[in-house]
Amino acid sequence: MSARCEAADGQSGAQTRSCATAFCCRTCGQSFPLSESVFTCERCGRALDIDYDYELARRRLAELDLAVRPANIWRFEELLPIRESAAARRVGQHSGCTPLIRADRLGAELGLRNLYLKDDSTSRPSLSYKDRVVSMALARLLELGGSEIGCVSTGNVGTAVAAFAAKAAVTPYVFYPNRLEHMKAQACRALGAKVCQVEGNYDEANRECRALALESGMEFANITLRPFYAEGAKTVTFEIVEQLAWQAPAHIVTPAAGGTLSSRIDKGLGELLQLGLAETDQTRIHIAQPEGCAPIASAILDGDADIHACTPTTMAHSLAIGSPGDGYLVIDAVNRRGGTARSVDDEEIFAGVDLLASTEGILTEPAGGTTVAVLSRLASEGVVRDDEVVVAIITGNGLKTLEDHPSKPWRSKVSCNSSAMLSVLDELRAETAAATG
Numbered sequence: 001m002s003a004r005c006e007a008a009d010g011q012s013g014a015q016t017r018s019c020a021t022a023f024c025c026r027t028c029g030q031s032f033p034l035s036e037s038v039f040t041c042e043r044c045g046r047a048l049d050i051d052y053d054y055e056l057a058r059r060r061l062a063e064l065d066l067a068v069r070p071a072n073i074w075r076f077e078e079l080l081p082i083r084e085s086a087a088a089r090r091v092g093q094h095s096g097c098t099p100l101i102r103a104d105r106l107g108a109e110l111g112l113r114n115l116y117l118k119d120d121s122t123s124r125p126s127l128s129y130k131d132r133v134v135s136m137a138l139a140r141l142l143e144l145g146g147s148e149i150g151c152v153s154t155g156n157v158g159t160a161v162a163a164f165a166a167k168a169a170v171t172p173y174v175f176y177p178n179r180l181e182h183m184k185a186q187a188c189r190a191l192g193a194k195v196c197q198v199e200g201n202y203d204e205a206n207r208e209c210r211a212l213a214l215e216s217g218m219e220f221a222n223i224t225l226r227p228f229y230a231e232g233a234k235t236v237t238f239e240i241v242e243q244l245a246w247q248a249p250a251h252i253v254t255p256a257a258g259g260t261l262s263s264r265i266d267k268g269l270g271e272l273l274q275l276g277l278a279e280t281d282q283t284r285i286h287i288a289q290p291e292g293c294a295p296i297a298s299a300i301l302d303g304d305a306d307i308h309a310c311t312p313t314t315m316a317h318s319l320a321i322g323s324p325g326d327g328y329l330v331i332d333a334v335n336r337r338g339g340t341a342r343s344v345d346d347e348e349i350f351a352g353v354d355l356l357a358s359t360e361g362i363l364t365e366p367a368g369g370t371t372v373a374v375l376s377r378l379a380s381e382g383v384v385r386d387d388e389v390v391v392a393i394i395t396g397n398g399l400k401t402l403e404d405h406p407s408k409p410w411r412s413k414v415s416c417n418s419s420a421m422l423s424v425l426d427e428l429r430a431e432t433a434a435a436t437g
């Protein structure tokens with residue numbers, strides 16, 4: 001155990017209500033004290049998860065009424081792994097608790113009468129679901145007394161790390177692969193992060209960042225702090241089920257890249273059931289991936305228990321992980337719950353972005369377009385039925401990715417006088433009429 005970790009474990013300051021007990025390995029059953037600086041199992045090499053004392057959690061959850069719980073990422077702090085209050089209070093006070101939107105107009109297009117969108121495209125501070133996971137990693141870093149943080153990112157982890165680090169007065173170093181939406185790197189720079197874009201794809205950059213973390217001693221949000229990072233994703237499940245008045249949906253449709261979000265949705269559902277908060281065992285999880293990078297969806301559809309890594313070729317850069325670390329957990333969760341997966345091509349993905357925008361007024365990035373396109377497939381195939389409660393998770397904001405969106409020209413250089421403008425308006429109205437038939 002490092003000296004730094006002993007200090008973190010000294011637990012001298014005020015404690016959160018966390019009921020976390022240990023790191024645990026789901027593969028071989030080995031457990032490790034939370035005070036240790038580990039992220040993979042020393043026995044079998046798998047990524048570590050975090051265990052809780054659920055009896056204690058049941059009591060602590062009952063002690064505090066929902067009305068007095070904070071409307072942020074720490075709402076169900078009992079089921080989160082951060083134990084030092086001072087660290088938790090410095091992170092994510094305005095993160096989480098994103099809206100669950102009843103999507104009547106998109107639902108009408110797809111033939112679904114009870115469709116909801118969990119809109120993490122409006123997440124604070126960085127407009128993607130990654131605010132949930134990075135907040136937990138950053139809080140852990142503060143528990144450890146760290147002052148700098150690294151990450152490897154397909155796009156959104158970087159902007160989340162940059163934003164959270166700025167607020168927590170920590171120095172962020174963001175490593176990006178060769179292909180990404182430039183706006184995301186620019187946003188990191190604007191937020192004060194140091195950015196290094198490498199000549200390799202995400203999986204190559206991830207492998208090297210792991211070595212870099214070990215060589216440099218720098219904590220990486222989604223590598224060395226990964227067990228904490230992953231726990232942040234569960235908060236989306238708690239929020240969805242609470243927002244549906246503790247009635248779990250029949251279906252959750254979620255995009256997947258590394259598989260953290262989808263596997264932790266499953267963990268969150270399991271915890272709600274175990275704690276008697278909601279009947280969640282009937283909820284099916286469906287995975288959305290781009291055709292150009294669908295290792296998880298392919299394994300599910302082919303009935304494989306293992307992932308076959310691929311080299312990504314898709315414009316949905318945030319989903320371009322060919323070797324998903326949590327893929328095996330996702331396969332298990334989807335199969336156990338009777339869910340399925342679909343992959344869609346880039347054209348369908350951008351059509352999904354447009355459909356969501358024109359029906360619900362939500363501008364999402366290709367990850368969200370992937371989810372909408374897959375939802376559309378599942379609805380037309382009858383996998384999700386018209387009367388069932390369906391939640392689709394919109395995980396990222398389209399303002400960061402507009403430069404990749406097929407461009408739609410507009411009328412420009414029109415004379416600034418009303419008669420010229422009226423004739424353009426007539427043309428535009430004619431276009432609208434033609435489009436709507």
Ligand SMILES: Cc1ncc(COP(=O)(O)O)c(C=O)c1O
Binds near residue numbers: 129157260318367
């Ligand atoms: C917008 C967006 N949605 C979904 C994902 C997929 O998340 P995960 O890696 O947890 O499967 C990512 C990140 O990779 C993302 O940036």
Ligand SMILES: [Zn+2]
Binds near residue numbers: 042
């Ligand atoms: Zn193990």
